[in-house]
Amino acid sequence: MKITRLIVLSVALATVSCAAHAQGKPAAKDAVLYFVWPQDGTVIKGGFWCRFGLRNMGVTHAGDDFQNSGHHHLLIDVNEPLDPNEPIPQDKSHLHFGAGQTEARIELPPGKHTLQLVLGDAKHYPFNPPLVSDKIAIRIK
Amino acid sequence: MGEIRKLKSSRGGDPPRESTPRRLAAIVAGDIAGYSRLMQIDEEGTHLRVKRIERDLIEPSIVGHHGRLVKTTGDGFIAIFDSPVEAVRCGIVIQQNMVGRNASMPKHHWIEYRIGVNLGDVIIEADDVFGDGVNIATRLEGIADPGQVYISGGIYEQIKHKLVCGYESLGDRKVKNITDPVRVYRVLPDPAAFNRTRKRRENILIALLSLFLLVIASGVLWYVFWQPHGTVGGQASAPVSPETPKVVSPPPPTVKQAAPQTQPAPSVAPAAKQPSPQPQFAAPAAPATPSTSAVREPVMYMLRGGSFAMGSNDDPTEKPPHQVTIKPFAISQYPVTVREWNECAAAKACSFVASGNAEAPVTNVSWSDAKQFVAWLAGATRKAYRLPSEAEWEYAARGGTQTKYWWGDQFLSGMANCKNCTDIAAAEQPIKVGSFRPNPFGLYDMGGSVDQWVEDCWHKNYQGAPSDGSPWVEGDCVSHVIRSGSWRNDARYARPANRDSYDTNVRYQTHGMRVALSP
Numbered sequence: 323m324k325i326t327r328l329i330v331l332s333v334a335l336a337t338v339s340c341a342a343h344a345q346g347k348p349a350a351k352d353a354v355l356y357f358v359w360p361q362d363g364t365v366i367k368g369g370f371w372c373r374f375g376l377r378n379m380g381v382t383h384a385g386d387d388f389q390n391s392g393h394h395h396l397l398i399d400v401n402e403p404l405d406p407n408e409p410i411p412q413d414k415s416h417l418h419f420g421a422g423q424t425e426a427r428i429e430l431p432p433g434k435h436t437l438q439l440v441l442g443d444a445k446h447y448p449f450n451p452p453l454v455s456d457k458i459a460i461r462i463k
Numbered sequence: 464m465g466e467i468r469k470l471k472s473s474r475g476g477d478p479p480r481e482s483t484p485r486r487l488a489a490i491v492a493g494d495i496a497g498y499s500r501l502m503q504i505d506e507e508g509t510h511l512r513v514k515r516i517e518r519d520l521i522e523p524s525i526v527g528h529h530g531r532l533v534k535t536t537g538d539g540f541i542a543i544f545d546s547p548v549e550a551v552r553c554g555i556v557i558q559q560n561m562v563g564r565n566a567s568m569p570k571h572h573w574i575e576y577r578i579g580v581n582l583g584d585v586i587i588e589a590d591d592v593f594g595d596g597v598n599i600a601t602r603l604e605g606i607a608d609p610g611q612v613y614i615s616g617g618i619y620e621q622i623k624h625k626l627v628c629g630y631e632s633l634g635d636r637k638v639k640n641i642t643d644p645v646r647v648y649r650v651l652p653d654p655a656a657f658n659r660t661r662k663r664r665e666n667i668l669i670a671l672l673s674l675f676l677l678v679i680a681s682g683v684l685w686y687v688f689w690q691p692h693g694t695v696g697g698q699a700s701a702p703v704s705p706e707t708p709k710v711v712s713p714p715p716p717t718v719k720q721a722a723p724q725t726q727p728a729p730s731v732a733p734a735a736k737q738p739s740p741q742p743q744f745a746a747p748a749a750p751a752t753p754s755t756s757a758v759r760e761p762v763m764y765m766l767r768g769g770s771f772a773m774g775s776n777d778d779p780t781e782k783p784p785h786q787v788t789i790k791p792f793a794i795s796q797y798p799v800t801v802r803e804w805n806e807c808a809a810a811k812a813c814s815f816v817a818s819g820n821a822e823a824p825v826t827n828v829s830w831s832d833a834k835q836f837v838a839w840l841a842g843a844t845r846k847a848y849r850l851p852s853e854a855e856w857e858y859a860a861r862g863g864t865q866t867k868y869w870w871g872d873q874f875l876s877g878m879a880n881c882k883n884c885t886d887i888a889a890a891e892q893p894i895k896v897g898s899f900r901p902n903p904f905g906l907y908d909m910g911g912s913v914d915q916w917v918e919d920c921w922h923k924n925y926q927g928a929p930s931d932g933s934p935w936v937e938g939d940c941v942s943h944v945i946r947s948g949s950w951r952n953d954a955r956y957a958r959p960a961n962r963d964s965y966d967t968n969v970r971y972q973t974h975g976m977r978v979a980l981s982p
Binding site: 424 | 779
């Protein structure tokens with residue numbers, strides 16, 4: 323009697339402790355990543371402030387592992403597809419905003435350029451599936 | 464209801480005379496905690512920062528969530544939203560963003576908003592909004608803690624099943640000049656935090672329960688094994704051998720002080736007129752380090768100093784090339800390795816603990832981490848260890864050359880650890896230090912391998928840079944300079960003139976460091 327009760331209880335305890343953690347990093351289902359400015363097709367003279375928009379998720383510091391939050395990455399003239407199993411690269415065409423910035427001063431040489439936002443998690447990995455904005459094209463005069 | 468809907472179009476500003484444009488709205492009120500204190504510390508700076516926050520964060524967030532900014536006051540703002548969900552989301556976005564913005568500042572300079580959200584029937588005019596719905600929102604904001612969003616019961620009822628957040632009920636609160644008490648909830652944007660508090664409660668329960676079970680179980684055991692012992696006799700004595708205290712002596716800590724660096728002294732470089740490197744091997748022991756254990760010092764190369772042309776015309780950030788004079792200094796032969804770093808971590812002086820191959824360069828360290836390391840090394844050895852300045856780094860990387868790479872203007876494969884530069888497949892970690900040829904100064908991995916933090920704040924080009932080799936630290940220091948490029952960047956990044964920046968307090972997997980020493 324006591325033993326069966328004990329078993330039942332220990333099973334119950336085990337399931338409770340297992341349910342505590344959920345792994346994997348999906349973005350919020352209704353999250354939207356977008357450019358507040360510039361819009362697709364904008365023609366800009368000189369440098370500009372690029373403003374990042376995120377709906378239904380929060381922006382946080384890189385390294386902070388809060389649920390439903392991430393930080394911005396701006397991809398400039400990047401054509402290669404994003405590898406969801408690698409951290410977002412860091413170079414002159416993959417700009418990171420791990421301090422929680424929601425905008426950046428961008429200076430580009432004259433001509434056509436594409437911009438795209440990617441939300442990264444605490445360790446700079448894209449979410450699964452990746453949360454990206456539309457890729458927009460702008461022209462610098 | 465229909466009337467209220469119709470009035471929605473009144474935002475353009477029909478004359479408020481004829482029908483008072485009332486409307487149901489979610490009102491968000493925010494203000495800065497301790498604004499007068501901040502103004503006292505730095506009036507102009509605070510004003511500028513607040514204006515910038517309003518322009519860059521508050522306004523776009525409100526617009527982004529389909530709201531309207533009604534007005535801003537010196538230290539606060541009021542906005543209205545059609546949707547309570549959007550209103551609360553906007554509040555959360557603002558708060559989370561402020562966390563990021565404050566992270567790089569000392570605590571007493573933090574700008575922290577308190578935000579209150581209420582649902583109410585209000586009167587809307589072109590540049591203001593009235594009604595006790597607004598007053599309640601400002602009262603909620605008044606009782607909110609800095610950095611928090613407080614919402615009223617009305618808002619809570621609308622959003623509780625729509626917004627994945629934690630909500631903590633703070634009960635009914637009486638607020639100034641409002642007759643009925645208002646039910647107040649605190650929003651926990653991080654549901655994990657909420658779960659944590661709940662989990663803690665669960666854990667206590669579980670602990671109590673298991674304690675209880677343990678007591679029962681031992682009672683049962685005692686009954687089963689001891690009671691019959693008296694009556695049946697002789698048989699059951701074995702199972703209850705009293706717990707002999709197990710003395711497990713921990714294995715002696717492996718002493719790994721071993722031979723100091725046994726790399727062959729590099730065949731002293733070809734360098735014609737340039738300084739002949741004099742390897743300075745690790746000193747036997749630092750005289751009186753507090754923790755008696757001798758710290759293993761990096762192998763340092765003394766450079767004689769001189770004048771060189773810093774920068775290039777290859778990238779806008781590297782312009783203009785300019786003459787810089789460097790004083791004598793020493794720089795480490797290799798990037799700091801995982802093993803070296805973890806001595807600092809073991810001494811609890813570095814908060815980051817590195818992992819991976821012990822002889823590979825340390826990675827995933829922020830500039831602030833790098834500063835912790837040099838501070839620890841300087842303290843433990845009583846020598847003036849520090850980060851190199853950007854000018855010193857480039858001087859050392861060029862090794863007396865003025866070409867695009869230290870070996871010439873053309874890239875040669877197999878000379879540096881960069882992307883598609885070698886046969887080595889890309890991996891999680893750069894390969895161990897010193898795997899490629901040293902430059903004319905005898906230094907390894909100056910270009911490729913790991914990005915290396917230097918002391919300087921980021922400036923987008925060299926306009927106004929110092930010419931005496933000192934670190935350039937004036938300006939908005941939210942990001943610092945990284946040099947060298949990493950094993951994940953292509954050959955262009957391995958040029959000695961290449962420079963890039965990264966947020967000061969953020970770790971990234973390709974960022975490491977090397978140390979310098981003033982003579």
